[in-house]
Amino acid sequence: MTAVSVNGDNTPSPNPFFAMPLTRKIIHVDMDAFFASIEQRDRPELHGLPVIVGGSPRSRGVVAACSYEARAFGIHSAMPSVRAHQMCPQAVFLAPRMARYQEVSRQIMALFRRYTTLVEPLSVDEAFLDVTTNLLGEPSATRIAQAIRATIRETTGLTASAGVSYNKFLAKIASGHNKPDGLTVIPPDRAQAFIAALPIGKLYGVGKVTEQKMRQQGIRTGADLLRFSRQELAALFGKSGLFFHDMARGIDCRPVESVRVRKSIGSETTLPKDILDFVRVSTVLFDQVQQVARILAHKKTGGRTLTLKVRYSDFTTITRSCTTPQGFFDAADIVAQLPRLLAATEAGRRPIRLLGITVANLCSEQEARRLRIRQLPLPFPQPRSRNALATTSPELPPHSQTKY
Numbered sequence: 001m002t003a004v005s006v007n008g009d010n011t012p013s014p015n016p017f018f019a020m021p022l023t024r025k026i027i028h029v030d031m032d033a034f035f036a037s038i039e040q041r042d043r044p045e046l047h048g049l050p051v052i053v054g055g056s057p058r059s060r061g062v063v064a065a066c067s068y069e070a071r072a073f074g075i076h077s078a079m080p081s082v083r084a085h086q087m088c089p090q091a092v093f094l095a096p097r098m099a100r101y102q103e104v105s106r107q108i109m110a111l112f113r114r115y116t117t118l119v120e121p122l123s124v125d126e127a128f129l130d131v132t133t134n135l136l137g138e139p140s141a142t143r144i145a146q147a148i149r150a151t152i153r154e155t156t157g158l159t160a161s162a163g164v165s166y167n168k169f170l171a172k173i174a175s176g177h178n179k180p181d182g183l184t185v186i187p188p189d190r191a192q193a194f195i196a197a198l199p200i201g202k203l204y205g206v207g208k209v210t211e212q213k214m215r216q217q218g219i220r221t222g223a224d225l226l227r228f229s230r231q232e233l234a235a236l237f238g239k240s241g242l243f244f245h246d247m248a249r250g251i252d253c254r255p256v257e258s259v260r261v262r263k264s265i266g267s268e269t270t271l272p273k274d275i276l277d278f279v280r281v282s283t284v285l286f287d288q289v290q291q292v293a294r295i296l297a298h299k300k301t302g303g304r305t306l307t308l309k310v311r312y313s314d315f316t317t318i319t320r321s322c323t324t325p326q327g328f329f330d331a332a333d334i335v336a337q338l339p340r341l342l343a344a345t346e347a348g349r350r351p352i353r354l355l356g357i358t359v360a361n362l363c364s365e366q367e368a369r370r371l372r373i374r375q376l377p378l379p380f381p382q383p384r385s386r387n388a389l390a391t392t393s394p395e396l397p398p399h400s401q402t403k404y
């Protein structure tokens with residue numbers, strides 16, 4: 001299965017803290033079992049059945065989405081379809097119909113824009129909405145969230161869950177708190193207690209590896225995280241540690257960004273069979289180069305960083321990157337650097353199950369030309385980071401009379 005990615009960027013603007021009201025009203029909306037629910041809606045005979053959208057259990061594919069009936073069997077996204085079939089042999093497996101899902105996605109995103117102009121889509125089925133000031137003049141974010149959920153149901157026949165709070169991270173956690181078809185509101189005066197009780201794996205940006213590392217440090221909940229200083233968390237988790245420190249205190253100044261800046265363009269292929277032969281590896285990569293080059297040309301863009309991703313048969317995944325001042329604008333630019341990246345892998349000596357190529361740090365050719373002639377380091381200090389700003393901000397937004 002080949003996936004082409006055109007990713008967005010959530011990088012905060014340099015100084016969001018002073019640019020926004022102290023108490024914002026953010027809603028995060030996430031559709032329930034999105035692909036699977038659309039299939040159940042379009043084929044009523046599938047209602048109430050365990051439905052799995054993704055690769056066939058006879059292939060090496062994975063589960064993209066599963067209905068809540070399938071989840072009762074322990075099935076979840078990204079699980080190999082073979083495993084899902086073992087856990088629930090009666091499940092109905094369906095191949096994805098991306099065009100159909102995109103159509104519904106466009107429908108719900110358009111619906112969000114009836115309420116506010118500040119809509120930031122995060123993926124095909126979820127978005128952040130800043131409704132601090134909104135197109136209805138409605139002071140209650142909770143009422144807006146209820147209205148959005150009702151309108152989604154009426155217009156699409158699907159259910160969505162929503163979270164309401166004063167920042168993005170809490171709104172996102174809230175939307176997942178009462179899924180499916182749920183609504184959770186975390187007002188500022190309840191945030192600290194909510195975070196304190198939160199299992200650490202639920203915190204934004206805490207994946208399996210970080211969770212394990214936190215557990216080794218005795219950090220199991222948000223309350224445990226509060227015992228660690230910024231310095232300690234930075235030493236343990238690098239830049240993410242600073243974000244974790246702020247999150248434990250309910251601080252997340254990232255604005256809802258309605259225009260997302262594209263960050264990378266890539267092509268990734270899970271191979272039908274593991275490949276050991278170097279020539280075959282090169283052939284797959286060559287196809288991917290052509291595909292990426294076509295998108296770069298179509299979007300009239302290029303990037304300064306090229307990344308090669310290799311997943312070996314045992315699922316060990318490595319990436320090899322290089323950044324050049326002249327950038328990667330066409331197939332020739334990529335092909336010129338690829339052998340060097342490939343040489344730093346075990347291609348040809350170790351079986352490979354997935355290959356991917358990504359061009360990131362996107363810029364126009366004009367920008368790249370400017371960069372090439374301006375390679376000198378800047379003589380003045382870099383702007384203070386978001387985290388540096390956060391140190392001077394209050395532990396929690398001051399308790400206010402704002403109603404959510």
Ligand code: DCP
Pocket residue numbers: 030031032033034035036063064065066077078123124125126179180
């Ligand atoms: N998706 C995918 N591969 C993944 C995860 C998700 O293809 N590893 C697709 C299928 C999902 C859709 O994206 O339907 C939305 O992803 P979500 O994480 O929001 O999952 P669901 O909407 O399916 O379920 P939930 O009710 O948990 O939100």
Ligand code: MG
Pocket residue numbers: 030031032033034125126
């Ligand atoms: Mg969803």
